[in-house]
Every structure is written in C-alpha cells, then in structure tokens.
Amino acid sequence: MNELYDRVVSHAAQGSVLRRLLPQDRAGFVEMNRDASVRKYFPGLLTPDESVGEIVRIEQNWQTHGFGPWSVDVRGEFAGILGLKWVSLDVPFAPAVELLYRLIPRFWDQGLATEGSLAALEFGFCELRLDTLVAFAVEANTRSRRVMEKVGMVYRSGFDHPSIPETSPLRRHVLYTMKRADWHQRPFTNSDRGVTIGRSMQNRSSTRPTAPVSSFDDVRQVQDWYS
Ligand SMILES: CC(C)(COP(=O)(O)OP(=O)(O)OC[C@H]1O[C@@H](n2cnc3c(N)ncnc32)[C@H](O)[C@@H]1OP(=O)(O)O)[C@@H](O)C(=O)NCCC(=O)NCCS
Numbered sequence: 001m002n003e004l005y006d007r008v009v010s011h012a013a014q015g016s017v018l019r020r021l022l023p024q025d026r027a028g029f030v031e032m033n034r035d036a037s038v039r040k041y042f043p044g045l046l047t048p049d050e051s052v053g054e055i056v057r058i059e060q061n062w063q064t065h066g067f068g069p070w071s072v073d074v075r076g077e078f079a080g081i082l083g084l085k086w087v088s089l090d091v092p093f094a095p096a097v098e099l100l101y102r103l104i105p106r107f108w109d110q111g112l113a114t115e116g117s118l119a120a121l122e123f124g125f126c127e128l129r130l131d132t133l134v135a136f137a138v139e140a141n142t143r144s145r146r147v148m149e150k151v152g153m154v155y156r157s158g159f160d161h162p163s164i165p166e167t168s169p170l171r172r173h174v175l176y177t178m179k180r181a182d183w184h185q186r187p188f189t190n191s192d193r194g195v196t197i198g199r200s201m202q203n204r205s206s207t208r209p210t211a212p213v214s215s216f217d218d219v220r221q222v223q224d225w226y227s
Contacts, residue, residue: 043164099121155175
C-alpha cells in the first residue's frame with residue numbers, strides 16, 4: 001500500500017480532516033452531485049450510477065498516481081471532495097496536476113475549501129515535490145475563483161474546455177497556476193491559518209474509518225461497495 005494513502009490533513013479549528021473516500025461517503029457524494037447549486041457550473045446533475053463512476057475514477061487516480069481527491073470530513077460527516085487530480089484533458093497546459101474542490105452547500109462559506117486547498121497545495125509541493133499545480137473553473141464561477149485567489153494561485157489565461165460543446169456558456173474556462181517557488185515565498189504559513197498536515201488517523205476517534213483504508217487497493221472491490 002502506498003504510504004500516502006494514510007495521509008490526513010486537518011484544520012483543527014473546524015474539526016475537519018481530509019481523508020480517503022470510504023463507502024459511507026457514497027450517500028453524501030450522490031446527494032452533492034444531484035444538487036443544482038453544486039452543479040451550476042458543471043454540465044448537468046449526476047445520477048447515482050454516474051456518481052459511483054466518479055468515485056471509481058477518483059480511486060483509480062489514487063492507484064495510478066499515488067494521490068487524488070480526498071473526502072472532506074467535518075466531525076465525521078461527509079462535506080465534499082477536495083484534492084489533487086491528474087489532468088487527463090487535451091489542453092495546452094497538460095500534462096499537469098490540478099487542485100479541485102466540491103462541497104455540499106450547507107458546508108459552504110466556512111472557509112473549508114480555502115483551508116483544505118492550502119493543505120492540498122502543501123501536500124503537492126512539499127510531499128509530492130510537484131513543480132506546478134493548476135486549477136481551473138468556468139469563467140463565471142466566482143466562488144471557485146475566489147478560493148484560487150485566496151490561496152495565492154495566479155490567473156494565467158482563458159481556455160475552452162475540450163469536453164464541453166462550443167455552444168455551451170460553460171465552455172469558457174479560466175486557468176490559475178502556482179509554482180513550488182511561489183508556495184515557499186507565500187506571505188503566510190499554513191499554521192498561521194490553523195492548517196496542519198499529519199500522518200496518523202489513530203487518535204481521531206470521530207473520523208476513524210469504519211473500513212480499512214487499504215481495502216481501496218482493489219478498484220473492483222470499491223465498485224462493489226458503492227454500487
Ligand atoms: C467553490 C466551493 C468549493 C467554495 O467552497 P467554500 O468552502 O464555500 O469556500 P470558502 O468558504 O473557502 O471561500 C469562499 C469565498 O468565496 C466568496 N464568495 C462567495 N460567494 C461569492 C460570489 N458569488 N462571488 C464571489 N465570491 C464569492 C466567499 O465570500 C469566500 O471569500 P471570502 O472568504 O473572501 O469572503 C463551493 O462553493 C462549491 O462546492 N461550489 C460548487 C462546486 C464547484 O463549483 N466547484 C469548483 C469547480 S471548479
């Protein structure tokens with residue numbers, strides 16, 4: 001098992017952690033992807049089966065690359081996903097690794113996306129030793145862009161998302177990037193913001209998974225669990 005699987009990132013003030021997705025996250029994940037406000041800047045709502053398909057792709061990202069989106073766990077409750085993902089799109093800035101986030105609306109505006117993104121950037125630059133991280137969003141998605149700006153990412157350009165039809169208002173995207181050197185020169189530290197990055201889940205009884213994390217080693221088994 002890749003040792004990074006056990007990585008837990010916490011924001012102590014809000015009792016939130018980033019951890020690997022677990023079977024009990026399925027209902028919240030489906031709920032999130034059926035919410036029109038969450039999907040405002042995505043092409044449509046997802047059916048439960050489509051959500052399971054996305055969970056499987058998240059696990060494949062972990063298995064292939066040793067990183068992927070985490071589950072945002074707020075005092076034991078699934079709040080959304082956030083983390084790093086390999087960009088498999090045919091875009092000028094690929095190959096690249098992107099920062100992504102998506103939360104259930106009742107968890108918005110509490111700083112969770114910003115604090116989690118700071119932890120994910122630290123993980124990407126300091127643990128994975130990546131040179132650059134990117135983030136992108138539909139041009140009109142000001143909430144998402146605000147998070148990118150608050151963590152210090154810089155607007156680079158607009159681009160057309162290759163998977164979205166030319167006639168769609170969602171096609172036009174904006175690209176933000178950050179380099180490792182910029183991360184190290186940022187005017188604040190994660191601990192200034194209450195974000196810590198740790199290795200062990202053993203003492204977190206409220207967030208301890210009910211299934212062993214190593215069970216995710218087999219993607220087919222994951223699919224069975226979530227179906
Ligand atoms: C984008 C998202 C993850 C942000 O989560 P969040 O936890 O609410 O983010 P934070 O609380 O850390 O920060 C949100 C910021 O956006 C600001 N904001 C809220 N509404 C806004 C708006 N309409 N226009 C501009 N900024 C806005 C908030 O004020 C806050 O900034 P501030 O701290 O300077 O006040 C969440 O809204 C979401 O899941 N959206 C749907 C999915 C999505 O679009 N994901 C991104 C795809 S690229």
